[in-house]
Amino acid sequence: IVMDSNKSVTANFTQQQTQQYTLTTSVSPSGAGSVLLDPAGGVYTAGTQVTLTAVxxxxxxxxxxxxxxxxxxxxAxxxxDSNKSVTANFTQQQTQQYTLTTSVSPSGAGSVLLNxxxxxxxxxxxxxxTAQANSGYQFVNWSGDVTGTSNPTTVLMDRNKTVTANFESTADNSRYSFETGVQGWVAQTYQDSQAITVVAQDTTKAKYGTASLRCTVDLREYNHPNNSKGETYVDMQxxxxxxxxxxxxxxxxxxxAIGDPLQPNGIQVFFKDSSWRNKYSRWRNIGTDIPTEEWVQITVNTATEQWGYDDGADLSRVRVVGVKIGTxxxxxxxxxxxxxIDSVNW
Incomplete structure (x- = not known):
């Protein structure tokens, strides 16, 4: 400007427009999650750094x-520096799956229900x-990845598992089942073995089938020799x-039947040969070796048994098999x- 007079000048300004950009977010698949923005909003001045968090x-x-x-x-x-669009991609979480395989033994004896x-x-x-027995069978126990006799029972699926429900026939096909009577079993009448006074078929209690041999016992203290032990047996002739x-x-x-817990009564299985010589199995204490109030199986291997009493009976010529209860x-x-007594077999 040439100063040839007093002059007044005004500088006029306009406000600079800051560039704004939009950040659009989405998720895939829909409903799988969300995206958080920091700073929040979605519209930002050029050059702004935005942190995105997928949730x-x-x-x-x-x-x-x-x-x-x-x-x-x-x-991230x-x-x-421009309008932008970002998608957060998610995948469905795969929960670990395990398989429970069940079977029954013997085949056809029952079934297993799962809940x-x-x-x-x-x-x-x-x-x-839950083990369900078919007609003619009863549940015994579980084997495989579950053991025991509880029915129903539970299993925790922390790996693939296999479980077998074991059943047994309720029919009594043993040599002496007592289904038709006492089958020749009698109470011993020898002077020193009279504690078992009577034997009879009993259809109110049975391990298998519908009947057992009930023995009436009058077991007295050791100083009553006639009744300090009792025997029942079958003479096979x-x-x-x-x-x-x-x-x-x-x-x-x-x-x-335990008697004195410190000196419990006991059970033995015995054999007599044709010359009436004896072998008695090892003594089994009632209450420990033989639990009470339940059916208990006794097994005697005549080839390996540790005999409790032996006066030389010849087991190749056995005529009598019996059971003894003693003080x-x-x-x-x-x-x-x-x-x-039930289901005597060999």
Missing amino acids: ANSGYVFSNWSGDLTGTQNP TIVM PPGGTYAAGTVVQI TAQNMSNSIVTLWIWVPST GGTSTATFSGYIW
Whole structure:
């Protein structure tokens, strides 16, 4: 400007418009999660750095970014130098699945019910298993990845598992089943073995089938020699070779049959040969070796048995097989009641 007079000048300004950009976010698949922005808003001045954080909903995991942001880093940052669109991609979380395989033994004896049903379960599922016996069978126990006799029972699915329900026939096909009567079994009448006074078929109690042998017992203290032991037996009339036999029987005794717990009464299985010489199996204490109030199996291997008494009986010529109950040691306890025998076999 040439100063040839007084002059006044005004400088006029206009406000500069800062460039703004929009950040648009989405998630895939829909409902799988959300995207958090820091700073929040979605519209930013050019050059702003925005931190994006992908947050997965239950059942999903973050996979990667796509659009104007790529990669798997989470959180991640983006510079706003243009309008941008970013998608957070999620995948459905795969819950570990395990298989429960069940079977029954013997085949056709029963079935196994699962609750919840299906057989394939998410890790950590507790499944109730119930063994159901078919007609003519009864449940015995579980084997495989579950053991014991509880029915129903539960199994925790923390890996693939296999369980077998074991059943047994309720029919009594043993040599002496007592289904038709006492089958020749009698109470011993020898002077020193009269504690078993009567034997009879009993259809109210049985391990298998519908009947057992009930023995009426009057067991007195050791100083009553006639009643300090009692025996029941069967005389097979003709000799049998039992020198290498496995003899099994089931017995049920009440808790009162223990007598003196410090000198408990006991059970023995015995054999007599054609010359009436004896072999008695090892002594089995009632209450410990033979639990009470339940059916208990006794097994005698004649080839390996540690005989409790032996006066030289020839097991190749066995004529008599029997069961003895006796007073423990010098006990003064008495027992009056019943014991039951069932399913004698070899």
